[in-house]
Amino acid sequence: MIQKIVKKSRSKSKINNKDNSRLAWIWRTIVFILVATTIFLVIVDVFVYKKFTGKKWSLPSHVYSRPLELYQGLSLSRQLLEWELQELGYKKVDAAKAPGQFSVSEQSVEFFSRGFEFWDEREPPKLMMAIFAGDKISGLKDSHGRVIAITRLEPMIIGGIYPSRKEDRQLVKLDKVPSTLAAALIAIEDQDFYRHQGISFKGITRAFLANITEGKIVQGGSTITQQLVKNFYLNEKRTLSRKALEAIMAVLLEIHFTKQEILETYINEVYLGQSGDRAIHGFEMASNHYFNQPVKELQLHQTALLAGLVKGASFYNPWRHPKRALNRRNLVLDVMSLAGVISRVDAMTAKVKPLAITSPISSRGHLKYPSYLTLVKRQLRQTYKQSDLQTAGLRIFTNFDPQIQRKVEDRVTKRIEKLESGYGIETGKLQSASVIVRVGSGEVVAVAGDRKPGFDGFNRALDARRPVGSTIKPAIYLAALENPESYTLNSKIEDISISVSTENGDIWQPRNFGRKSHGLIPLYKGLGYSYNQATARLGMNVGLPAVIDSIKRLGYSRPLPRLPSLLLGSIEMSPIELAQIYHTIAANGFYSPLRAISSVFTAENIPLKRYRFEAEQRFDARVMHLINYGLQVVLREGTGKSAYQRLPEDLLLAGKTGTTNDQRDSWFAGFSGNYLSVVWMGRDDNEKTPLTGGSGALRLWIDIMIELENRSLVFQKPDGVNYYWVSSSQNGCHKPRYLPFIAGSEPDKRESCASKNDTGILDWFSRNFDW
């Protein structure tokens, strides 16, 4: 019996033990699940919180043009101001009443500027009127009729430096977004946004029923918070586990952050279109992309369109599917009206409006000026890391002038076509590159790296290094004239055959372009008429080291070979390198590094770096005066004299032609008082062309200079320079010429032709000046 009881008790205990161990296992499992869930939630929570409070996005850097300065006396036609305003996204209205609007009358343009935070000061938004007299601004007034001395428009975005994912976005604060945009988004995407805690059971049920009815997924039940989680933290996969995670994260997000913070992030995150390989994210960028306007200026019908794009930016692409996009926009307006966020009248008024999107070409502003952008990127890389440029959202302000760039590109295309047809050059073979620089400051205002406007490929202006031919000659004459005791502009040099033994035993025998020698000629003529034999002889007399030194001081930074052929421009340079050299000449011997960038701001608009003006005197002002005289001779009577057939005679210009062997390269580098232009023409395959510097590049240079607002070059006689009448021949005072001489190198008084200047044979120089 006892045994029985013991047995029974044992078996009971066994059962109890079994139960206990099962219970314990269940408990252990529950605890494990709880701990694991807690750990998982903590990890997810930390992830959600950290990403949201940290740097949310890799922001591309945006590049801006120069701001257009407006003042009385500025050469600017009414049409060009209109063009600038339209490029900036200003809307033409009957009467400008709000920032971003302008109106036009026959003699004036009234505009309400947007205001901008510049490096030096904030330009507030204001209503102004520019009054025109011909193609000049004759007056500038504010809304009270008070005269404004100077004002400026905001710069335009000309491009960007994008993260590797090519996401383009501009951040915007929620309070800068029109209230209709937030209302439209909430109405169409998540009407319970302000009531739910991240997930909306009502929304899920509604979507579930709709999907069951249709037999396929036609509606998502995702809240704005869930959509944000999906885009911001997760991927596009549509799995149950991902959906669950999305819901958890949405709730966590709602626990930590306010509705306003979530909505603001959503507004900056959401994908809204594509421009080439550039993905448009956020409403500010989308507003610029579709309307060329900041989002704060959008009207109801525009915000409704953007809100409608959230569902499918590609499906509702207003350029490709305008009808679809219009229907979607109108649906958004109807939903807004039904939700009571706008009146029926407002909805009806907005619904009859057209889509009013900008043209697809102007929406790709970042693709318009790739030649200049390459230069900007190159200069930026000297200071910033590529990763910073791609992700830090820098705001880069440049000296780029879109009006000049447009004119240059237009002229390049026309001239190239004309030359090809005129000279029988195979169509499409002739290429060109141009660089335009503001004289004095060294600011690069335009770059054309190809014959085609907006070509985004090999940039000849920066990378095509070609022999520069005779454009190098000023460096040789400079080297000579720096020794006034030995050389003056009137010093005679023989333009006859010359043979030079090179270091490798070859004989170098340069010839003149016309295969004709000119005997004993003065220096100014050797430069002005670009005589090769005279220049080579002069170069050999002053010595290659002195010439090399001169080229380097002018601003050329690469190593130079010590070859006699250097004297006639066998050295290869890109147009921008030659522009650097000629800028030193144009700036009277002061070297200033050519600058594309003016300043850089952080994404938060804090000034980061200013690319200030710098100058370094590399040549004596007196010597520069002499060389600039010689370069004016080029254009007055030498190889560039065709310039004055089309440019005003009282405009002082200086420059130099350049042609290389077999006319493979045609160059012209020249400047007025305020602009320097360097033009190259040739073929990519380095084949011969029928063009010289004068018949090719110079023609385009003239085309470009005609388009610019040029001033005469500043040609003031410095202390220590005196002018004398001298004979241009060896005998007597035949055809006297008025030449500058550095003090101490003046011609012998007995040889001076001062008394003969009443012969009536006055040269162009003395006609222009009264010294």
Add this chain to the structure above:
Amino acid sequence: MKAGLQYTIIFTLSFFLVAACTPVTPSGGRLPSSDQAITSNSPIKDPASKDAVIKLLEDAWRYNRERQHDRSNTVAERAMRINHSEAEIYLIMASNYFSLGQFSLAEQVASKGLPLATDNKLIKKNLNQLLVLVRAKIIQE
């Protein structure tokens, strides 16, 4: 250090004096006399952009007095874009660089302005005085 401070004070005072003595145009700005301008189409002769340049130069001087030298230079560069042959621009910029202790740059910029000041004795004198001070500092360094 003390000598440096002394120079700065003297220099700043001299600028106040110069600013007060510079001939004032009817609009209140300071520009060199234009009657001796040399080039036939000289921007100095051309009054078109004069008001804009005067306004910018006034602003640049104001920022200079307020010791906002970088801002002053930014405004001076705006004036330079309109008319780079205006010697006063270089005087302002050089004085800013001097105040910022960038003496080599101040010397170069003042030297660049000097040949442009042939018609304005006062600006020329100021540029020369500035050059003397700058060169003294460079030697000291």
